[in-house]
Amino acid sequence: MSCFCLxxxxxxxxxxxHI
Structure with missing residues (x-):
């Protein structure tokens, strides 16, 4: 979960x- 959030x-x- 942590990795996903990061x-x-x-x-x-x-x-x-980028914008």
Missing amino acids: CYCVKLMEFRT
Whole structure:
């Protein structure tokens, strides 16, 4: 579960930074 949350957070941050 922890890994999933982390991956999701990282992905979200990357997406926001890209914009």
